[in-house]
């Protein structure tokens with residue numbers, strides 16, 4: 001594609017296609033997950049974690065579609081855990097195929113929004129879905145096989161703390177990490193993870209597992 005056409009498509013995608021897809025998802029399921037909240041407006045208690053956070057933006061629908069096409073069917077047996085779930089968009093997408101879905105976030109108001117969404121959600125919930133107020137740097141993953149989903153929630157500092165704290169979990173359960181916008185790819189490799197799959201979207205979408 002010519003560079004000018006590519007740029008034009010990016011603009012159309014960002015300002016028209018994506019917002020429409022987000023609006024349609026929210027409207028279809030009677031929830032509200034759109035919008036952005038800058039980091040300085042996130043109401044997390046832990047200032048150190050806040051310093052290393054990105055901002056709130058729900059994952060674009062096209063990335064969710066790509067990721068879920070990439071994931072083999074047998075992954076649906078795993079418990080889906082969105083670390084940095086915000087208002088819960090990825091969880092509401094996942095709960096239609098995954099038996100167990102958990103979203104955690106360090107922002108009380110975002111967790112309240114996710115719980116409100118859960119009350120109005122009109123889609124099918126295959127099993128159970130819940131949201132918890134938790135800080136990833138202090139979070140012990142549930143003791144069972146998981147698909148840990150990340151949409152670029154924080155920088156390497158918090159990701160390192162999260163991985164080190166849960167390393168035993170990853171070697172015990174062979175849980176996988178589904179990472180959308182995989183900016184900390186190098187850290188995962190340094191910590192002993194292997195990239196099993198990758199889709200080259202504008203932002204990388206990758207699945208990792210620990211070498212064993």
Ligand SMILES: C[S@@+](CC[C@H](N)C(=O)[O-])C[C@H]1O[C@@H](n2cnc3c(N)ncnc32)[C@H](O)[C@@H]1O
Nearest residue numbers: 053057058059084085086105106135136151153
């Ligand atoms: C880019 S948004 C992703 C939202 C959601 N996962 C999705 O796919 O739509 C990043 C989220 O990570 C959360 N976050 C950032 N640092 C965190 C931390 N240390 N612990 C828990 N949540 C965190 C933010 O509050 C924000 O909601």
